[in-house]
Structure formats: C-alpha cells, structure tokens
Amino acid sequence: MSSRLLEQLIDAFRVLPGVGQKSAQRMAYHVLERERSGGQRLSDALAEAIEKIGHCARCRDFSETEVCATCASGSRDAHLLCAVESPADRLAIEQATGYRGLYFILQGRLSPLDGIGPRELGLDTLATRLAEGEVQELIIATNPTVEGEATAHYLAQLARQHQVRPSRLAHGVPLGGELEYVDRGTLSHAFGSRSEVPQ
Amino acid sequence: MSSRLLEQLIDAFRVLPGVGQKSAQRMAYHVLERERSGGQRLSDALAEAIEKIGHCARCRDFSETEVCATCASGSRDAHLLCAVESPADRLAIEQATGYRGLYFILQGRLSPLDGIGPRELGLDTLATRLAEGEVQELIIATNPTVEGEATAHYLAQLARQHQVRPSRLAHGVPLGGELEYVDRGTLSHAFGSRSEVPQ
Ligand SMILES: [Zn+2]
Ligand SMILES: [Zn+2]
Numbered sequence: 001m002s003s004r005l006l007e008q009l010i011d012a013f014r015v016l017p018g019v020g021q022k023s024a025q026r027m028a029y030h031v032l033e034r035e036r037s038g039g040q041r042l043s044d045a046l047a048e049a050i051e052k053i054g055h056c057a058r059c060r061d062f063s064e065t066e067v068c069a070t071c072a073s074g075s076r077d078a079h080l081l082c083a084v085e086s087p088a089d090r091l092a093i094e095q096a097t098g099y100r101g102l103y104f105i106l107q108g109r110l111s112p113l114d115g116i117g118p119r120e121l122g123l124d125t126l127a128t129r130l131a132e133g134e135v136q137e138l139i140i141a142t143n144p145t146v147e148g149e150a151t152a153h154y155l156a157q158l159a160r161q162h163q164v165r166p167s168r169l170a171h172g173v174p175l176g177g178e179l180e181y182v183d184r185g186t187l188s189h190a191f192g193s194r195s196e197v198p199q
Numbered sequence: 200m201s202s203r204l205l206e207q208l209i210d211a212f213r214v215l216p217g218v219g220q221k222s223a224q225r226m227a228y229h230v231l232e233r234e235r236s237g238g239q240r241l242s243d244a245l246a247e248a249i250e251k252i253g254h255c256a257r258c259r260d261f262s263e264t265e266v267c268a269t270c271a272s273g274s275r276d277a278h279l280l281c282a283v284e285s286p287a288d289r290l291a292i293e294q295a296t297g298y299r300g301l302y303f304i305l306q307g308r309l310s311p312l313d314g315i316g317p318r319e320l321g322l323d324t325l326a327t328r329l330a331e332g333e334v335q336e337l338i339i340a341t342n343p344t345v346e347g348e349a350t351a352h353y354l355a356q357l358a359r360q361h362q363v364r365p366s367r368l369a370h371g372v373p374l375g376g377e378l379e380y381v382d383r384g385t386l387s388h389a390f391g392s393r394s395e396v397p398q
Contacts, residue, residue, distance in 0.1 A: 005248045005263050012244035015237030017229045023217070028248070029287055030216045032261055033306070036249050038214030043245035045211035049204045049227070050235050050242070062231055064204050088228055107232070 006032070058129075060105045060122050062087050070103065077101045081129070081164075082139040083155055085109050085148065088180045093141060096184040097191040101139070104129070109142060109151040121151070123158065130162035137165045139194060143179050156197045166197040205231070257328075259304045259321050261286050269302065276300045280328070280363075281338040282354055284308050284347065287379045292340060295383040296390040300338070303328070308341060308350040320350070322357065329361035336364045338393060342378050355396040365396040 006028060013024035031039035055061065056068035063069075070076060080101025084090045090103050106121040118124070129135065138159040142148035156166035169190045179187070205227060212223035230238035254260065255267035262268075269275060279300025283289045289302050305320040317323070328334065337358040341347035355365035368389045378386070 003252055003261050003263050003267070005244070005252055006261055009244045009248040012237070012241040015230070015234050015241055016226045018222070018225075025287060025290070026217075027215050029285065031214070031245070032248065032252055033285075035214050038211070039245050039249050042211040042214055043242045043249070045204070045208045046230065046238050046242035046245075049208040049231065050238050053202055053204055053231055062202050062205055062228075064202050068202070086228065086232075088224060091224070 055107075059103050060107055060125070061090060061103065075100075078134050079136040080139060081135045081137070082141055083126070084141045084179070085143055085151075086180070089141065089143070092180050092182070092187060093191060096187040098188075099191065106142070106151070109145075109147045110154060111147050118154070123154075126155075127158060127162070130159060130164050135162075135164050137167055140166055140168050140197070141179065141191075152197075167194045168197050169194050254306075258302050259306055259324070260289060260302065274299075277333050278335040279338060280334045280336070281340055282325070283340045283378070284342055284350075285379070288340065288342070291379050291381070291386060292390060295386040297387075298390065305341070305350070308344075308346045309353060310346050317353070322353075325354075326357060326361070329358060329363050334361075334363050336366055339365055339367050339396070340378065340390075351396075366393045367396050368393045 009028045009031075010021070010024045013019055013027045014021065019027070031042075052064045053062050054064070056063040056066075056071055058067050058071040061068050061070070065072075077100050080099075081104055082090075082093065082099065082101055083104045083106060084093065085106050085108060087105055090105055093099055093103075104122075104126055108116050108121055110116060110118070110121065130138070138155065140152045140155050140159075142151045142155070152168060156168075159166035170192075182190075208227045208230075209220070209223045212218055212226045213220070218226070230241075251263045252261050253263070255262035255265075255270055257266050257270040260267050260269070264271075276299050279298075280303055281289075281292065281298065281300055282303045282305060283292065284305050284307060286304055289304055292298055292302075303321075303325055307315050307320055309315060309317070309320065329337070337354065339351045339354050339358075341350045341354070351367060355367075358365035369391070381389075
C-alpha cells in the first residue's frame, strides 16, 4: 500500500458491520476519488453522534437529550408501554404501525452465558416505571428467538408483579426471524392482533 | 427518528458505495451500541485522509507525499511502466504478481461522452514521462471493457510515438470483467504472459 493514511482508513472502515477488507478498500477509494465532501460530512457526523448521543433516562433509546422527544411528548398514550430489544426494532414498529404509546428499549435480551442479565437490560428502571402505576399494558415485542422468548417470559412476570397486563405480538412474525427485517404489512398486522399473555 | 444527530449519521453513511438506508441504519446503531471507539477512529481516519491524501506527481496514485513511496524507491525497475485505471487495480497487480517496475494510474479510462479525454487521464504527464527515455516497456493493464480497450489502443500509440514497446496483459482476464475482482492466480498468470501489442 502506497500510503500509510490510506491503509489506516481502510482498516478503520472494517469496524462497520458486514465490511471486509475488499469492501473497506472500495469505500476508501470511493471517498477519496469521488466523495471527499461526503466523506468529510460522515467524519463530522460520526464524531458528533459519538460525543453527544447517549441514552434516554426514561426509555433507554438513543437520545441527544436527557429525555428523548418521544418520552417528553405529551401526545403519546402513557398507559401503553412497548418493550423492544433494540432501537432498530422500535423504529420498525413506529414506521409500520399506528402505535401511539411509549417504548422501553432493552438494548439486548437475556443471555446469561454472555453475562446479560436483568440489570444489563435496565429492568430495575422498568420495574420502577411499572410501579408508578400509569402503565396499564406492557406490549412485549422481543424477537421470536429462544433468548427473545425467555426475555418475554421474564417481562410478563415482571408486569404481573406490578398489576400490569402483559401482551405479546400476534403470530405472523416468522419464527426465528428478526423484527427489524419483517415487512411493514406483516409487522403492522401482528402488532394489531397482539394477545394477552395467558397465566 | 428520535434523534436528529442519529438521522444525520444514517444519512451520512449513505455516501458509501453499496450502502442503502437499511445498511446505513445498521451501521449507525452498531457504532453507537458497540463500537464508539472504533467509530471515533473511523471519523479521525476519514478526516486525516481527506485532508492529507493527494496524488503522486509521478504516477498519480494516492499519496500523502509529493512523490509516493513506490516512485521514490530506488529498488524498482524504472524501465518498466505499468498503466492501470485505478489505485485498486494497481494494488491488485502489486499483491498478485512479482512485478517490480513502476506504475502510472490513469484514474479512469477514456470516455468522451462523460468528458473524460487524454487530459483528464494525465496523458500529458505520461507523454513527458515516456519522452524522458528511461521507460522501455509500457505494460497496458486497463480493464478488458470497451472503454478500457479504447484506452489501451490510445496508450499503445502514445508509447510507439516515444519508441517505447507497448504490451498488454495475456488472455486469462475474463472479458467484460473488472481487474480488481480477478483472483490472484489468474491475474498473476495473465500478467506473466503479457504480449507485445502488434502494429
Ligand atoms: Zn425516551
Ligand atoms: Zn507515485
């Protein structure tokens, strides 16, 4: 490689998901050949996002303010709380359904082998939230995977402990699939026909 | 979207080749969730590369110095000059073959409809170089596409005008393919059995 900085840039691109040596090279060349201003915008956006984006104190979603715009909004139905694994899942539900309640983002799923327990998912914060008494239904929208189901089971118990009705998205989300990749129609249907979790 | 900065970051990722809305989202979430230090490294590497990487005055390859390390090296055979379309092609040849001569990077191919003529490919610089008398063989390694072949034809004429022997990579590179994606073995073989361009 003729340039140390170029080598360093190619290497840095590999931090992105799904980007191997070949794609990283193509990205570096593309930016340097044709997109220097776009590349500079990306550099600035990355630095600013990393510095300023933290987590909302209420729902744990990404937010550049203490409490995110959704949680701060007076126009959402505070009786409904929807628990999802990731910000991407939250976004998928928001875009596909007419849901007007609030969210809680777990930022993961229970996975004891990886050291991810209730504390890592912020379930103490969630328990406090449920204990406040405003939430009437906890819509559990974890992914239909083994760990997602285990997490859902745990969340349903937590809800019942606080006299909150737990519900789960209807069948329609393909088993073993990731919510984020489900088409809008299916996701909207599944969301609409969610059912109460039986005892 | 709950955060303006997040939206801005997702948008900025779309400047990269092959990155659509969905991949850009995944990249932004990945960096913010799991790779903040890697993301910061990428931001810095981008800014530094964009600021400091220009083109070598001899070969037009990317370089952070006036003349790149390859051109400045005393250990390369200055009788051989290999013309390629892009830095990626140069890298592919360097990695696949035992070539120890020098390079000239066209940064494109003749394409009159897109306004890319001899001047845009730095062929005046190349002519000066050939006129110096040190180069004995010009290895033409443009891609085997219509425009690449037209460029090769032009380069061969230019070489002959300066009493330099033009050669072309041997058959083996698949027709219509891009050099950058040819496997090492094929490329190495094709490079080794290059033939002189007939009158
Ligand atoms: Zn929030
Ligand atoms: Zn050079």
